[in-house]
Amino acid sequence: MFGTPSSIKPHIAVFGKRNAGKSSLINALTGQNLAIVSDVAGTTTDPVYKSFELLPFGAVVFIDTAGLDDTGDLGKLRVKKSYEILNKTDLALIVVEKELSEFETNLIKEIEQTGTDYLVVYNKSDIYNYKNIKNGIPVNTKTKEGIDILKKRIIEILEKHKALQSEGLVSDLVNEGGFAVLVVPIDEEAPKGRLILPQVQTIRDILDNDAFCLVVKERELYNALNLLNKDPDIVITDSQAFLKVAADVPDHIPMTSFSILFARYKGDLNLFIEGAKEIENLENGDTVLIMEACSHHQVGDDIGTVKIPRLLRQYTGKKLNFEFYKGKGFDFARKDIKLVIHCGGCMLNRKSMISRMDIFNKNNIKITNYGITIAYTLGILPRALKPFDIDFKY
Structure with a gap:
């Protein structure tokens, strides 16, 4: 629980044919050797996930995919896996060598149907003349030419997504300076020595909103509420304790569950x-x-x-x-x-x-x-x- 959960980081997937330079592009964007690079076609087989701080934006997840032109029965399965990555992609980078082929054109059609943002990246600008291209960014992953321009466009798109996102988990439910009571059962389903992710994320969202929270078990909730000098903005409970919490929380105090918060958030x-x-x-x-x-x-x-x-x-x-x-x-x-x-x-x-x-x-x-x-x-x-x-x- 020391890092930002991958589930709340923007996912940037890199697509293209084998040896188009997908892994090299990830390494160039991050300035690190996150992805394995080889002259052998088909080095990347299954999708590979790499978390990275893309400054000045913040934490993102890069997904390196198998080549769209992979062959054979196993290759077809790899291509299918690559297409499935679209279901979790916030921004697609389509790496092209020389010119758009049928593979990239078909992928773009699929992407446009899903409404996913994408950028076409023309690689190996030292070999091919990309001066007349439209709707694309020429780069050279070896010399880093064009990488800063590409990174700027990526961040612009991610910032747009961020601006369009709905409110946080509870930032519209807990006023600045207000507080929430979180009911966290500690039973045989609770992981040893830690809280589960929804509880941790809710606590962090409350703190980010300059509010505070009281965390109690369901057995201590009634006494905790009686000790407070004022009503909390909201009581949030594990869904499995709904009945007891509903009985202990007065009707005028708003009440919901972590799971319902996530139904809205996700x-x-x-x-x-x-x-x-x-x-x-x-x-x-x-x-x-x-x-x-x-x-x-x-x-x-x-x-x-x-x-x-x-x-x-x-x-x-x-x-x-x-x-x-x-x-x-x-x-x-x-x-x-x-x-x-x-x-x-x-x-x-x-x-x-x-x-x-x-x-x-x-x-x-x-x-x-x-x-x-x-x-x-x-x-x-x-x-x-x-x-x-x-x-x-x-």
């Missing part, structure tokens, strides 16, 4: 809310897909594989079929899923989560998230959404 909160309404339409034999972005160690009463299925069965009274998916890589080609319930997505960047939501939306499959599902089945979703000025009714 995805589309309104779309997640609409997805939760699909719970009412579940029938016997329907399949519910429960998705997690990481492969955490499961315990006996695991939230994804045990608690949420139990809540849904109790709420609906139906015999439902549950399937489970874990991990960042994702390739969906089914239409027999009735409802998708996703974790908070703290390990995914926003582009990845939005891409997943788009895939299900295009297949007319509703999607919601853990915190919203738990609040919905417990009957407290209207209260959990009030901090966001959302008037939800069952």
Whole structure:
């Protein structure tokens, strides 16, 4: 937890044919030998992720991909992996040697369909005459010619993204000088000796907003609130403690969960809310897909594989079929899923989560998230959404 989480860093993916100079470009931009460079075509096979401080902007993740012209059965799989990287790419750099080929042209069409920003980078400017090119930046990764111009354009695009981003996790909910109470259960699911990422990021966001917070376990919440001289701006709880927290927090104090905060921060909160309404339409034999972005160690009463299925069965009274998916890589080609319930997505960047939501939306499959599902089945979703000025009714 000492570095900036990759999930909140802009992702810059570098695409191009084999030996076009993708890895060399990353090294030139960073001024370090982050990527392996070789004259042998196909040196980069699987996507490689490298975190770096791109000054003066800040922390970013560079993704080095396999060549778009890779051949053979294995090569086709590598190319497929490269295209999948688009789902998490905030800015694509397309490295071209000499001129645009069919490979780069097809990739640009795909990128434009996703609405992702991209730059065409013409490499080896010492060999080829790039004086008449349009919509591209000529560079020489050996002499560093054009690298500063490219870096400036990259930062301009990233700054534009930053300006267009919505508010932080809680910066619009906790006033400057105000405070929040965070309810953090320490049970068998809590990692030893540390807090989980959503809790850490929420604390940091509160501090960045010149506010402060009180962190308590759910058993100490009632006494903690009685010790305070004034009401907190908001109480934020782990979703699994929703019922006890809702009982202990007076109705006039705003209350929500970390998971619902992340539903808004990483995805589309309104779309997640609409997805939760699909719970009412579940029938016997329907399949519910429960998705997690990481492969955490499961315990006996695991939230994804045990608690949420139990809540849904109790709420609906139906015999439902549950399937489970874990991990960042994702390739969906089914239409027999009735409802998708996703974790908070703290390990995914926003582009990845939005891409997943788009895939299900295009297949007319509703999607919601853990915190919203738990609040919905417990009957407290209207209260959990009030901090966001959302008037939800069952």
